[in-house]
Amino acid sequence: MTSTSPATTRRIMLSKVPQITVWFWAIKVLCTTVGESLADWINVTLGVGLEITAIIFTLVLAATLTWQLLIRRYVPFVYWLTVVVVSVTGTLYTDILTDVLGVPPWASTTIFAVVLAMVFGIWWRSQRTLSIHSITTTHRELFYWLAILVTFALGTAAGDWILELTGWGPGISVLFPAGLILAVAVGWRLGADSVLSFWLAYILTRPLGANLGDWMGLTKSEGGLGIGVGPTSIFFLGAIVATIVYLSIARVEDIDSPELQASVAITLKRQRAMLVYFAAIAAVAVAVLFWAHAQPHAAAAGDEGPAVSVTALAPGQSATINFPTTTVIECRTIVRDTLALVQRGKQTEAATRITDLETMWDQNQATLEGLDSNAWSVLDGQIDRVLKSLRAATPDRAAQVDALTTLLRTLSS
Template sequence: MTPHTSDSPGLRRPVPGAHAPTRQMLNKVPEVTVWFWIIKILCTTVGESFADWIDMTLGVGLTNTALIFTGVLAAVLAWQLSAARYVPFVYWLTVVVVSVTGTLYTDILTDSQGVPLAVSSTAFAGLLAVVFGAWYLRERTLSVHTITTRPRELFYWLAVLVTFALGTATGDWTLELTGWTAGVSVLLPLGLIAAILAGWRLGAGPVLSFWLAYVLTRPLGANLGDWLGAPRAEGGLGLGTAVTSVLFLAAILATVCYLTYSRRDVIEARDGGGRRAPNAARERGMLVYYALVSAAAVALLVWAHQQPHAAAAPEEDGPAPVSTHLTPREATAPFPPAEIAKFRTLTADTLAKVEAGDPKAAKKRATDLESAWDEDQSTLEPENEQAWGFLDGEIDAVLEAVRAADPDRASEVKALDTLLTTLG
């Protein structure tokens, strides 16, 4: 899916009707090849897992993580804007940071502010339409082959940021509506991207096809990351967020090194002759195809929403419940304070989501708590088996309450308050 205008990317004449650019520069974004889509999905996946690792595993917290990455985004974006030409490392580093930051902004709206995912999805879709509208009115093109002026470059990165936020919101909204696991949910964006590829091959507008696919790679990559990192009991592969992040960062680095050496994705090095001539009549006709694909996707989501959502399977392994009651000090003193603080943060976040009336987010955070607890079992349990078993029982009570097929808020709050009290 390679967006274009009728002009060759090598030409430097202004587009009719657009503002006259004050300065032309080399195109600083990559050619849209199969390598582009591979690395884009890798960046999206590592963005999701890396943010979760900092936020939850390290216990930094959602707001603090968002503030950190906002500062990092400002720095790497300034680096990208100051570059004289397309540099693969700088460009894709910026995409990774934009991916993390856009995701965090949506999570703050949902988890901290209690904004429903339906509202945030609609708001981000409207904001993206405004960005594209302003971009087109000023420049008369949305093609990534013509990012040759500062205004176009700024519009481009603003659009990229909003697409990540929109992809996060719509992806999470899909999970909330359907109750699908991360592994199953990968199939919907993957199928839609395949449909877009087919539409582009049949003559759909390349610019529209590109940006539709760009939005969909966000839920695809995020769900892929969740599937790899989630515990096996939750239908994942159990790699954990840290391992998933390292694996995908290594894959990104290897791909960037290859592109830096081969220069296969440098636009100014191509003559543009391989791009097909636009066919306006066919592009308009293919809009009907995209409308039908959208209608089919909506129908699938409506059907899935109406199906009973399976509750998480109860825990069948682990130690037997411990009947001896321990005081909070007795239960936590044997373990490192940093570990207890991490579990306390995850528990408090889960409680906040329950009180905000967001069961999907509460279940996700409860799963994060379970994952962190299971990952530390090998080091914590030998310290004091009785204290570990007591805390394990209280965490199981939280998981049972939050994951109930028909959750009762009073029961959820009681279980979470009990665990919080124990954790100090």
């Protein structure tokens, strides 16, 4: 009894972590996309607010993580539910730093990178391994989930920083993390350390999943496919459920497999060579980012391009007299809502609400410009100013209030 108990316990603990297969990475990207959409839906659509949403998901995370820790074997539904909740929570923590505390993305990236290094350092000093295949105790499993939480936060911050630097659109922004993940996979196949390869890929799947969701959900005028956030979220959620059902029935993840390092003939010399390879990939990635940053672009992806030339209105001229009353009222309502959100410090909700004005304005451009091109040009310039202020990397509330007040005054003239 005594001699077999440790082995039995080890098998049970190992089974709580899925095998690292293509299914693992596919569902990881799906969870990342749905997690962010779910956070936005509760935070913005339901109007709960960023701070309250973060508190709610912190409590949900505590509950789901407790469930995951208490079960005695790997259960796909529980494990991936925990991943989704961790994805949402990590994203919210990054959003709080950026939108509430005004921390720029580069600083958030640095902060979370340092925190992740500390987690890995303490984990290694305590357990002498960072491999997920060695998670045989609750202590190690706690380190595992803490590291995952920080990787989501780091991936969110790094992804936002990259978009700010490059100004890439949603479609192009998918290619960068996808290319880096492919490079990591090639390195692993050539003999790179499996633990290092795993965590590099895990971090990179966060911006990949988020950018993929944005590309599918944003309107065509914003560079997306125009599918919509709602349908995109439903699609990915359905894909997650279908994959989990398949994994639960087929149990393909329960098949014992050797440690990832054993899949290729790895020597210490080859691992060192792959470190040089990863360093070269990192250098190329940095060079690409610097090159993209040097190219002409007005702002980060999702921000407005160069403002149009604004023609001044004649003294006493109304900017809205020739426009449909219903359109003007709707514009004023959106601007008032956005201004109220800014004044309450709800930056994320304000940026989301003003997108309604951007969408409506773009859809009605041909009609409104035809009715009064001069007034349209003035309003279009003021809307661009509002959008840029709300989507700035470092929010300036005074500038936002000024831009919104000016636009509201023009819409009321």
